[in-house]
Each structure stands twice: as C-alpha cells, then as structure tokens.
Amino acid sequence: MLELNHIRKSFDGTPVLHDISLRVEDGEIVSILGPSGCGKTTLLNLILGLTDADSGEIRYNGEDLTRTPMEKRGFNIVFQDYALFPNLNVYKNITYGLKNRAHLTSQQEVEELIDLLGLRDHLSKRVDQLSGGQKQRVALARTMVMKPRILLLDEPLSALDGVIKESIKDRIKTIAREYHLTTIIVTHDPEEALTLSDRVLIIDKGTISQYARPEEIVHQPKNDFVRKFILNQLEIKRDNIYALFGRPSVAAAV
Ligand SMILES: Nc1ncnc2c1ncn2[C@@H]1O[C@H](COP(=O)(O)OP(=O)(O)OP(=O)(O)O)[C@@H](O)[C@H]1O
Numbered sequence: 001m002l003e004l005n006h007i008r009k010s011f012d013g014t015p016v017l018h019d020i021s022l023r024v025e026d027g028e029i030v031s032i033l034g035p036s037g038c039g040k041t042t043l044l045n046l047i048l049g050l051t052d053a054d055s056g057e058i059r060y061n062g063e064d065l066t067r068t069p070m071e072k073r074g075f076n077i078v079f080q081d082y083a084l085f086p087n088l089n090v091y092k093n094i095t096y097g098l099k100n101r102a103h104l105t106s107q108q109e110v111e112e113l114i115d116l117l118g119l120r121d122h123l124s125k126r127v128d129q130l131s132g133g134q135k136q137r138v139a140l141a142r143t144m145v146m147k148p149r150i151l152l153l154d155e156p157l158s159a160l161d162g163v164i165k166e167s168i169k170d171r172i173k174t175i176a177r178e179y180h181l182t183t184i185i186v187t188h189d190p191e192e193a194l195t196l197s198d199r200v201l202i203i204d205k206g207t208i209s210q211y212a213r214p215e216e217i218v219h220q221p222k223n224d225f226v227r228k229f230i231l232n233q234l235e236i237k238r239d240n241i242y243a244l245f246g247r248p249s250v251a252a253a254v
Pocket residue numbers: 011012016034035036037038039040041042043188
C-alpha cells in the first residue's frame with residue numbers, strides 16, 4: 001500500500017499542495033484529476049521522488065520513502081511526451097533499460113509484454129515511423145520491463161484520439177490487472193478518470209476535493225467543485241452530442 005501523510009509543498013513561498021493524505025491499495029488504478037495548475041503533476045513528481053515535499057511523509061508497504069531518492073524508490077513513470085530514443089528501433093527502446101540490469105526481466109517476459117502491448121509487428125521500426133498510440137505502447141513496454149513497484153502515467157491519453165484512446169485505456173487496465181500493479185495516472189479529463197480508474201482523486205487548488213470510487217463521485221459528489229467542474233463537464237459533453245444528433249429514444253437506449 002502507498003500512503004501519503006500530510007504532504008505539503010510550496011514553490012517560491014507559494015503553497016501548491018496543502019496537507020494531502022491518501023492511501024492507494026496494491027493493484028489499484030488511481031487517477032489524479034483536476035484543472036490546470038491544481039497540483040496534479042507536482043503530486044505525481046513527489047510520489048516519484050523527482051520533487052521533495054516540504055513536510056509530510058510518503059510510505060510504501062510500511063517503509064518510509066520520504067527521503068529516499070527517486071532511483072531507489074522503484075517507481076517508474078511514463079512521461080507525457082513518451083521520451084523515447086529517436087535513433088533506436090522499437091525493440092531497442094523497449095529493452096534499453098535492461099542493458100545494465102538484465103536480471104530484472106527475462107527474455108520470455110519481454111516477449112510477453114511485446115505481445116500484450118501488440119508491438120510484435122513494429123519491433124524493427126524507428127520511433128518516428130510510429131503513430132501516437134504505438135509510441136505510447138512502446139513507452140509503456142519500456143517502463144514495464146523495469147518491473148516498477150508502482151507505475152506512474154502523466155496524461156497518457158491526452159495526445160491520442162477516439163478509438164486509439166480506448167485501446168490504450170484497455171491496455172493500461174490489462175497491465176494493472178495482470179501484473180497486480182498499482183498505477184497512478186494524471187489527467188484533466190473527467191471521463192477518462194471515471195472510466196479508467198478504481199478510485200479518483202479530485203484536486204482543487206492543492207487540496208483533496210473528493211477521493212472515491214467513480215460511481216460514488218457520480219452519485220454522491222461531495223461538494224460544489226465536484227458537481228460543477230467534474231459532472232458539469234460530462235453533462236456539457238452529453239448535451240453537445242444530443243444537440244447535434246438528438247436524444248436517443250427510450251427504445252434505442254434499452
Ligand atoms: N518547479 C516549479 N517552480 C515554481 N512553480 C511551479 C513549479 N512546478 C509547478 N509550479 C506551480 O505549481 C502549481 C501546480 O503546478 P502543476 O504542474 O502541479 O499543476 P497541474 O495540475 O499538473 O497542471 P497542468 O494540468 O496544467 O499540467 C502551478 O501554479 C505551477 O505554476
């Protein structure tokens with residue numbers, strides 16, 4: 001279990017995160033959701049170890065990691081821009097991290113990941129020959145071969161469109177389930193968060209507005225911010241579709 005206790009963070013004297021406490025169970029998918037500038041990336045970086053908290057505590061399975069450097073935490077992140085190596089082919093990108101740490105993952109496990117992420121036909125391609133969705137899958141595979149104890153994803157779907165987005169969503173869910181891997185995802189899209197996660201952490205100006213299962217957020221929004229920012233956005237999307245195509249008839253909906 002990952003535990004954050006009373007985390008506070010300021011930049012240049014301006015508080016960005018105020019007293020954040022939460023628990024993430026092993027194998028859970030948790031989305032961090034909120035508007036631009038609310039502190040999502042800062043929170044992700046704190047968990048990763050890229051940024052230090054001003055105060056508070058981060059624990060994983062009881063071990064205090066608050067002052068543990070990033071490389072010793074065993075967490076791993078897929079950045080928004082994928083950060084792949086343009087001069088290496090797909091296979092070399094995936095296995096790059098194993099160069100000096102081959103013991104981490106067997107050849108068979110690498111092959112399983114390649115198949116799980118549907119990359120078998122692309123292994124000899126250069127990164128610039130790939131679509132956005134393919135790049136995202138390579139970035140996921142490359143991170144997974146390092147056997148992270150927690151997988152962190154920064155806006156993994158924001159650069160992808162419709163069908164590809166759904167397929168990457170499914171792959172993320174499959175990976176989390178198959179590997180029983182705790183997965184923490186930053187997003188600003190309520191639909192993404194509600195459909196992808198076991199629990200959603202809604203942040204408003206550096207504080208937790210609600211941390212709950214998607215159904216609870218939809219049926220029992222805790223406050224006006226959740227109602228207005230999160231649920232309103234979904235209603236606007238739905239109403240835009242209805243305005244364009246009309247409401248589905250009751251018969252069609254059944
Ligand atoms: N290194 C930094 N130095 C100074 N201020 C920072 C730094 N990193 C973030 N901030 C500020 O902290 C606040 C939260 O930033 P953060 O990137 O965590 O927000 P976010 O919710 O991820 O936003 P977005 O969705 O736009 O990426 C912002 O006001 C930002 O300007």
